[in-house]
Amino acid sequence: MPTLSLINFNIVCATLGGFISIFGLVSYLFKERFYLSEALISLLAGVIFSPHAANFIRPQEYALGSEQNLEEITLYFTRLVLGVQLVLAGVQLPKRYLQIEWRSLSLLLGPGMAAMWMCSSLIIWAMVPNFPFLHALIVGACITPTDPVLSNSIVKGKFADKNVPRPLQRIIVAESGANDGLGYPFLFFGMYLLKYVSMGGEGYSGGAGKAMALWFYETWVYTIIVSVVYGITVGWVSRELLHWAEEKRYVDRESFLVFAIALALFLVGTCGMLGTDDLLACFIAGNVFTQDDWFRLETMDDSLQPTMDMLLNLAVFMWFGAVCPWPSFLDNNVIPIYRLIFLGILILLVRRMPIIFAMHKYISQIEQVQQAAFVGFFGPIGVGAVFYLSVSREFLLQITVDGKVREDAQQVSEAVDVIVWFLVVCSIVVHGLSIPLAKAGYHIPRTISQALSTTTTMESDHVSIGNNWHTHSTATRSIGLANNRNRRRINAREAPESPVSQVHVGSGDPEEPARPVNLVIRDEAVENAPESPSPPAACH
Structure with a gap:
């Protein structure tokens, strides 16, 4: 006899499919009329369907009740989304863009990222009670990169086409794509020092010398340089192979369109096996793959890549809404909620704005102060931060003494989990609402001013009419009387004589008859x- 099969797979498919379908029916209204981002809407949907509300999405059950399994699922999911996004970000840039705009990118990725790291770390160090500066460096490194997923929502759509110049859009895309992969040196600088220097390097010998050696060799040489070389190689070989297949007419249109996404999956998998930086390799490969602009121009009018981009965005931010540790914001051993809120405000205002204003005259794409304010404010924290959060917790929980996680590593792990998740939520909400609130703040005063102006004009007209009413009435009566006289004269002329x-x-003369x-x-x-x-x- 048929029975209901309320298993997690069926519920997840129904929930995800139903949400995407309903959102699709009003997507233009939300995105192009109200300027709300997909990330914000999906995050709210994830909260509604999470165990905290409807309980349709149950992350703990998928992870078999293990916190470690849940973090691994989140890590792999973010790797997948970032890999696809970064290849597409590299593909959508014009040919030889990295070579042509290397000066601007060098400023944003060098002094820009370093300043963002230090500003974030100093704010965290100041706001979190009894938190060493070395620990703050680790937390600050997780939120240093700008997120390519949220950046795309800012530089795409009707608002961006109307208000953001195309060169500025491209430099934001390039920066958010490259700096996501360059977050490793900032993160592992603090984590290697924590492992080998903090608490006297308990359980690990070598001190600061070994920490810096590992940081230089494993992070810079193997993770960064090898990833760049590997990305260039894979991107160039893929481009040549696709050119050859297209000339021989061996590839159909569907396979041609999906090639960039398949390239992203290949890079994520192989870089994961090699232990290199898959994010940086994906961005470099995407840029080299379209070095001659051929693939970008060929796929410009097709919608497969934006469609895949949208599906991944909706899914990952729904997942974030479901797995975010919401109760820990109020109840944790790291930072009180009032300090956490103030920390979020300071990070959004100070993390990026000062360095952009300091460098904007040397960045050719930023021509005005208003554009500098825009670039400085819209440095979103999103999927990349959750990725580095997972990487850092995986590393920190392996720093053990006698089979237990070392005390300082445990403290940093808890702080990273609370602070980074809270800043991600803050960024999604604030950056997701900034454009509609700015539009409302621009239109509402104008509407009120127009209404007041109209009211004043009507009152002035009324007073003017009142002051001239007697003259106007006298003139009207005179005109009416004149018309009456004319009508009477006409009637008199036309009346029959009797x-x-x-x-x-x-005549008065008696002789005249x-x-x-x-x-x-x-x-x-x-x-x-x-x-x-x-x-x-x-x-x-």
């Missing part, structure tokens, strides 16, 4: 009219 009698009128004259009397109503008295009857 001879009453014949009289004889003499009297002559007969007809006396004519017209209509009495016309003759006795008050406004136009008729002249006396003429006697001839």
Whole structure:
């Protein structure tokens, strides 16, 4: 007999499919009329469907009740989304963009990232009670990169096309793509020092010398340089192979369109096996793959890549809404909620704005102060921060002494989990609402001003009419009386004459005989009219 099968797979498919379908019905309204981002809407949907509300999405059950399994799922999910996003970010840039704009990118990725790291770390160090600066460096490194997923929502769509110049859009895309992969050196600088220097390097020998050696060799040489070389190689080989297949007509249109996404999956998998930086390799490969602009121009009018981009964005931010540790914001051993809120405000204002204003004159794409403010404010914290959060917790929980996580590593792990998740939520909400609030703040004063101006004009007209009412009425009455007189004259001329009698009128000379004259009397109503008295009857 048929029974309901309320297993997690069926519920997840129904929930995800239903949400995407309903959102699709009103997506244009939300995105192009209200300027709300997909990330914010998906995050709210994830909260609604999470165990904290409807309980349709149950992350703990998928992870078999293990916190470690749940973090691994989140890590792999973010790797997948970032890999696809970064390849597409590299593909959508014009040919030889990294070579042409290397000066601007060098400023943003060098001094820019370093300043963002230090500003974030100093704010965290100041706001979190009893938190060493070395620990703050680790937390600050997680939120240093700007997020390519949220950046795309800012530089795409009707608002961006109308208000953000195309060169500025491209430099934001390039920066957010490259700096996501360059977060490793900032993160592992603090984590290697924590492992080998903090608490006297308990359980690990070598001190600061070994920490810096590992940081230089494993992070810079193997993780960064090898990833760049590997990305260049894979991107160039893929481009040449696709050129060859297209010339021979071996590839159909569907496979041609999906090639960049398949390239992203290949890079994520192989870089994961090699232990290198898959994010940086994906961005470099995407840029080299479209070095001659051929693939970008060929796929410009197709919607497969934006469609995949949208599906991944909706899914990952729904997942974030479901797995975010919401209760820990109020109840944790790291930072009180009032300090956490103030920390979020300071990070959004100070993390990026000062360095952008300091460098904007040397970045050719930023031509005005308003554009500098825009670039400085819209440095979102999102999927990349959650990725580095997972990487850092995985590393920190392996720093053990006698089979237990070392005390300082445990403290940093808890702080990273609370602070980074809270800053991600803050960024999604604030950056997701910034454009609609800015539009409302621009239109509402204008609407009020127009309404007040209209009201004032109407009152002035009313007073003017009142002051001139007597003159206006007098003129109207004069015109009306004149019209009445004219009508009476016309009626009088057209009225039939009625001879009453014949009289004889003499001149007064007795010798001159009297002559007969007809006396004519017209209509009495016309003759006795008050406004136009008729002249006396003429006697001839």
